[in-house]
Amino acid sequence: MGDFESAGPAGGNGASPRPRLEDVAARVGLSTASVSLVLRGVPGPSERTRQRVLKAAADLGYRPDRTASTLASRRSRLLGVVIDVHSPFHAELVEHLHTAAEEIGYDLVLSTRTRTRTESTAIETLLAFRCEALILLGSESADAELAELARRAPVISLGRRIIKAGLDVVRTADDVGVGQVVDHLVELGHHSIVYVDGGKGVIVTDRRRGYRSAMRRNTLDAHIRVLHGGATEHAGELAARHFLESGDLPTAVVTYNDQCAIGMLTAFRRAGVDVPGKISVAGYDDDTLSRLASFDLTTVSQNAEEQARQAVTAAVERLDHGRTAPREIVLTPVLIARGTTSEPR
Amino acid sequence: MGDFESAGPAGGNGASPRPRLEDVAARVGLSTASVSLVLRGVPGPSERTRQRVLKAAADLGYRPDRTASTLASRRSRLLGVVIDVHSPFHAELVEHLHTAAEEIGYDLVLSTRTRTRTESTAIETLLAFRCEALILLGSESADAELAELARRAPVISLGRRIIKAGLDVVRTADDVGVGQVVDHLVELGHHSIVYVDGGKGVIVTDRRRGYRSAMRRNTLDAHIRVLHGGATEHAGELAARHFLESGDLPTAVVTYNDQCAIGMLTAFRRAGVDVPGKISVAGYDDDTLSRLASFDLTTVSQNAEEQARQAVTAAVERLDHGRTAPREIVLTPVLIARGTTSEPR
DNA sequence: AGCAGTGATTAAAGCGTTTTAATTCATGGA
């Protein structure tokens, strides 16, 4: 009493309580069991019953309460997704995850990691909601943590390679993707192709390795050159400035990702260096950004839709078909040649 | 039998079932009631009991099941948020909503509207989860629909003005914001300032009106000129092309939003028109995009953090303090002068 | 007439919490 917290959820205005299964049942003079059967489309009830129930439910504006049904059925039909809310690529993935999940009767709960909210906080939230499987986009957790998590629930790591952790992985072959970019540049006639690195991490390593082996494959071993970079526009700017100040411009630069590439692009243009006339620049990810007319960046697409679909499929295989052996699905990325690459000067 | 759907959620590997309240209770030889009390921090249990329960819960790795507790308490402590997954501005808002909600013990459920998923689908999902209040970011629903919804649950419209619908509104004064941009340009010495419109909608109207009245306020009535535009880069490009082809360039352009401004910027630059040397361009929203060095766009910030905080506060007032009268919170946006505006040529 | 078989329906027992009302057990004052 005298307690601020006592009002309780007020509903809108004079909201009548939302109808329950029992209300629908009473309206047609049946048991809640029958109504439940009809509403879930389970075979059994007669056609006549079915029609009457459906009508009554519609009349009452009945909406099943997922909370109760989750509790009763021990199935939430919920997939938990952890995203980085700032990533445009994740946004795209979420959209596709949504449609894929919906098609097979699952729903998504999104949980974001931010500066103030770690990945494991996000995960705990999802588990508290009884998500049946977790899809982690570009997870940053330690291998051991993930392995531990995979013991509690099916986990699908999307975009991030990880082995021996008992979880599923859906990703594109990053090394192959970077290789395609290198090949593309070589075909155009480039030899002096520098790679601007992305910092540290699994994905970063894969892409760098892709550059190295592609250069060797093209017998350009002597030209291999990796520059320290990063995953942001700022890192790209710094890298560009480095080139400009050293006066030692290669004919082409391949960057860790689009954001870095865009940073370089901006710096080059501002310095009056023509791209792609004087130097070709390529990124990675096919961000929405890179598609902008103002950048028109050559890049590599990760095929978000297919990855999303595979992730959902992997989850469903475990949940509904009893698969327990981990699976790794590696898709081939595709080169998107746009306007920032051309023949060397 | 012989049924594909029969496996049930498999858990990870040899997952032991997650501990329940009862398991904790059994471990300390108390009732579930006491344990529940302790775990929720409700006063009553003795200090000794409290300690023992806490320890047992920790030992067992107990995590309360939100589903069950929601059902039992009739309180989900969940705020539903509808976003457009593609909007960078919404992403920013979500981050702030998260922290604001967390501070007062609420959680967020995100639901996105996409091409294939309407706003009302998103809303139904949220209600099925028993969200206690809904926060709609840049809602696109009809007034009547929103009014109807507000009868079912507290609704906060963020960014979108709407009156007489019995719901709360948190927004910035769009007309004032655009007015600030116009004033800024006038101060720089511009007279010929054109506005590129955003299509149709409440926000669109407000901004256009802001332009008109600011022009009048600066006794530039004769220069008022509104061009048909849109909310996308493409629309901006078209508008720019229109100016270029007609040869009738104003000295400054104010656009509906950043995306449109960036489209124009790109088109101008490509055509060799110097910005801001030859023409000044300003946007609206302070998108992440606009902050990019390559654009460095003069724009208007909507103060995402403050808006998020206000929205959560509004929800809590209704849920926990029993407020029922609708409230409108209008914040003043702030001009961010960057590099795309300067003195007229 | 009696019975197995079939299809439609339902009673009742959960699911894992919260919450209310009741119970237990000291304590201290009369």
Next chain:
DNA sequence: TCCATGAATTAAAACGCTTTAATCACTGCT
């Protein structure tokens, strides 16, 4: 000694569904 007082604890009833096992009403067969 007795009883009111209060603190600590708990039994049991929700919450709104699903699910299992049982019941019921027919049908057609012997």
